[in-house]
Amino acid sequence: MKKYCIITLIILTLNGCQTSVDSFNNDSNVINRKVDSLLSIMTIDEKIGQMNQYNGFWDVTGPAPKNGDAKFKFNNLKKGLVGSMLNVRGVEEITALQKIAVEQTRLGIPLIIGNDVIHGYKTLSPIPLAEAASWDLEEIENSARIAALEASAAGTNWTFAPMVDISRDARWGRVMEGAGEDPFLGSLIAAARVRGFQGDDLSKHNTIAATAKHFAGYGFAESGRDYNTVDVSKNTLYNIILPPFMATLDAGVRTFMNGFNELDGVPVTGSLFLQRDLLKGEWNFDGFVISDWGSIQEMIPHGYAKDGAHATELAIKAGSDMDMESHLYIKNIKELVESKKLDIKLIDDAVSRILRVKFELGLFDDPYKYLNAEREKEVLYHPDNQKGVLEMAKKSIVLLKNKTNLLPLKKENQTIALIGALANDNNSPLGNWRTNSDNNSAITVLEGMQAYPKNKLIYKRGADVNLNKGGVVKFHEKVIINENDKSGFSTAKSAAKNADVVVMVLGEDGFQSGEGRSRTSIGIPGVQQELLEEVYKVNKNIVLVLMNGRPLNINWADKNIPSIVEAWQLGTQTGNAVAQVLYGDYNPSGKLPMSFPRSVGQIPIYYNYKNTGRPGPKKEIFWSHYNDEVNTPLYPFGYGLSYTSFEYSNIKIDNKNLTPDETLNVSVDLKNSGNYSGKEVVQLYIKDRFASVTRPVRELKGFEMVSLNPGETKTINFEISESLLKFYTANETWESESGFFDIFIGTNSNANLKESFELIK
Numbered sequence: 001m002k003k004y005c006i007i008t009l010i011i012l013t014l015n016g017c018q019t020s021v022d023s024f025n026n027d028s029n030v031i032n033r034k035v036d037s038l039l040s041i042m043t044i045d046e047k048i049g050q051m052n053q054y055n056g057f058w059d060v061t062g063p064a065p066k067n068g069d070a071k072f073k074f075n076n077l078k079k080g081l082v083g084s085m086l087n088v089r090g091v092e093e094i095t096a097l098q099k100i101a102v103e104q105t106r107l108g109i110p111l112i113i114g115n116d117v118i119h120g121y122k123t124l125s126p127i128p129l130a131e132a133a134s135w136d137l138e139e140i141e142n143s144a145r146i147a148a149l150e151a152s153a154a155g156t157n158w159t160f161a162p163m164v165d166i167s168r169d170a171r172w173g174r175v176m177e178g179a180g181e182d183p184f185l186g187s188l189i190a191a192a193r194v195r196g197f198q199g200d201d202l203s204k205h206n207t208i209a210a211t212a213k214h215f216a217g218y219g220f221a222e223s224g225r226d227y228n229t230v231d232v233s234k235n236t237l238y239n240i241i242l243p244p245f246m247a248t249l250d251a252g253v254r255t256f257m258n259g260f261n262e263l264d265g266v267p268v269t270g271s272l273f274l275q276r277d278l279l280k281g282e283w284n285f286d287g288f289v290i291s292d293w294g295s296i297q298e299m300i301p302h303g304y305a306k307d308g309a310h311a312t313e314l315a316i317k318a319g320s321d322m323d324m325e326s327h328l329y330i331k332n333i334k335e336l337v338e339s340k341k342l343d344i345k346l347i348d349d350a351v352s353r354i355l356r357v358k359f360e361l362g363l364f365d366d367p368y369k370y371l372n373a374e375r376e377k378e379v380l381y382h383p384d385n386q387k388g389v390l391e392m393a394k395k396s397i398v399l400l401k402n403k404t405n406l407l408p409l410k411k412e413n414q415t416i417a418l419i420g421a422l423a424n425d426n427n428s429p430l431g432n433w434r435t436n437s438d439n440n441s442a443i444t445v446l447e448g449m450q451a452y453p454k455n456k457l458i459y460k461r462g463a464d465v466n467l468n469k470g471g472v473v474k475f476h477e478k479v480i481i482n483e484n485d486k487s488g489f490s491t492a493k494s495a496a497k498n499a500d501v502v503v504m505v506l507g508e509d510g511f512q513s514g515e516g517r518s519r520t521s522i523g524i525p526g527v528q529q530e531l532l533e534e535v536y537k538v539n540k541n542i543v544l545v546l547m548n549g550r551p552l553n554i555n556w557a558d559k560n561i562p563s564i565v566e567a568w569q570l571g572t573q574t575g576n577a578v579a580q581v582l583y584g585d586y587n588p589s590g591k592l593p594m595s596f597p598r599s600v601g602q603i604p605i606y607y608n609y610k611n612t613g614r615p616g617p618k619k620e621i622f623w624s625h626y627n628d629e630v631n632t633p634l635y636p637f638g639y640g641l642s643y644t645s646f647e648y649s650n651i652k653i654d655n656k657n658l659t660p661d662e663t664l665n666v667s668v669d670l671k672n673s674g675n676y677s678g679k680e681v682v683q684l685y686i687k688d689r690f691a692s693v694t695r696p697v698r699e700l701k702g703f704e705m706v707s708l709n710p711g712e713t714k715t716i717n718f719e720i721s722e723s724l725l726k727f728y729t730a731n732e733t734w735e736s737e738s739g740f741f742d743i744f745i746g747t748n749s750n751a752n753l754k755e756s757f758e759l760i761k
Helices: 002-015 028-040 044-050 068-078 091-103 128-132 137-153 173-177 183-198 234-241 243-250 272-282 308-318 329-338 344-360 373-379 383-396 445-449 489-497 528-538 555-560 574-582
Strands: 052-055 084-086 112-115 255-257 288-290 398-402 415-419 456-460 501-507 542-547 563-566 646-653 663-672 678-688 699-708 713-721 739-746 753-759
Touching: 028 344, 044 052, 044 329, 044 344, 052 068, 068 091, 091 112, 091 373, 112 344, 128 137, 128 173, 128 183, 128 383, 137 183, 137 373, 137 383, 183 234, 183 243, 183 699, 234 243, 272 288, 272 308, 288 344, 308 329, 308 344, 329 344, 383 574, 415 445, 415 489, 445 456, 445 501, 445 574, 456 489, 489 528, 501 528, 528 542, 528 555, 542 574, 563 574, 646 678, 646 739, 646 753, 663 678, 663 699, 663 739, 663 753, 678 713, 699 713, 713 739
Parallel strands: 052 084, 084 112, 255 288, 415 456, 415 501, 501 542, 542 563
Antiparallel strands: 398 563, 646 663, 663 713, 678 699, 678 739, 739 753
């Protein structure tokens, strides 16, 4: 600790401070002075080191590496030429690394430790797309808080989350990592996740810095193929893609990550417009930007950079502050500065941003603040965390269909056949992006349903989902789908034939969605669809429980199966959440954050589309439609049923005119007309009838979760202000425009209760 104490003393002295570091943790001006003081005594090599991030490269509890790339990285770490590491987990391992950085380097600058804490650390919440289906911002924030508690207890102080990419394409595997298709809902969820990760004081030992990613446009990859080209208009960029990133800024996010895609012909890692002009300039972001894994080097195969030195130059000038695993900054920056191709001021700016976040995290105050083995043991998998993710999981489930009221299941005197490999799978329900957690740690649906012992429960596997060794897929491994093995069909059918109700748990392997997991066919994979149809022949009383990381094409099921539950991949408490919903101990209230298509040919499909000049429908063929399919999705954005029923009526508006300095109120009556207590997400949509650029047919602009007992009625009020009507206009600025607007309120994006008003400016 000697060197660390020396550098702390230098910083305090240069600042002219006589007070303890603690008292200045939240004073940005003081932090800026500390950063400037430290920067002034750093060599150029030490500055470059702060911009260099390495993946974990050796077992730190074992001997130091003796050769190869690991030795090179190890030597750089001892020289103070590493600013951050990722994919290093656990107090013991991180402590050993931090000691090298703090106690064996000249300046003792602590490392910032990053990890992909996407939907939990050890205790896993549902995948982010599932959480978005809850429309419960408080619960989503709490989910991120649980993740931060566990990650920080294990030594991580920085997460590469939330992913705030809007996407309209279910083929793209990373839809599971975001909040769906809508920028309004996505923005609110993005801010909630940032608040959950970062808390109200980043210097506390149980908070972690968040990352808004991927800046920008990644979710619009052509054909839904990961890493593919993105080509969107400025209108789409500003009105659809950028709002969630802006929301994270308002929530105080401390880092941004660029991405693998190009935008307007430029890889975003090298985009001067996005990173330096917009983010750091117009938006005044004072945190730092990290590249995505190897994305600086990838500008070479993109055809934008001729070699590594050129890629380094382009990335630095564009505003990419830290290099994740390209190893190009450490190799090229010094020579580029010395040859005058890079201004040292750009390096100083990047290093200042990185150091600032380290100061804000309190790492200079105590570089070991996150490294407490007792806390690690106490916090990971804590019962309170289990309770929290169970609540999140239940709220994430969406009831898609319940035509014959098979649900909720009776709790006694029934024979229930439970069919599907996923029903007894404790790994796949964890979903993708859970590299910090433990395999096979989910509660299975079978285990969850066994907690209701007064029914006769018969489980049959039916068919495997994947044919990977042991059925467990690794993060970098391809999923081998079972396309042929139907050997379990006959026993499954026999069990179903004699059951009162059949519960079939079908869907995707946990690694069929996520990064690099794009699909051209988004039906129920492999032989599972055939299994569903075969069981249906012997017993039509089927409850289909879907486990998946993206919207699926389930046309046959929608047409034939009486009850369908969208259970996504719900994490550690999957089985308990599903069972409690199936048995009615929790009345489902989730709403879809993405539209479910009828056909992959409809994709991209989304509710806030724009009308064409020929919107139709018409009797003749010359209007915008398909000849072999209707235009509408199978299930629209915002859709979700309940075990009870709700009636909307009596929409009212208190003023037909709105001015910029006023607000108007619109209300609707909501009645629980069914037999169960339940919650309904009341949704407000607004249509701008005409504008300087074409506008969507409607846009989500508000929602409220309402709890009602049977027979109870409540009046729900929404306040509309001029700021709610702003968009990126033909003037290329955020503003509202005078004109007429329609309001729709209802249970999903097809809401039909309507009022109207005029904005007068």
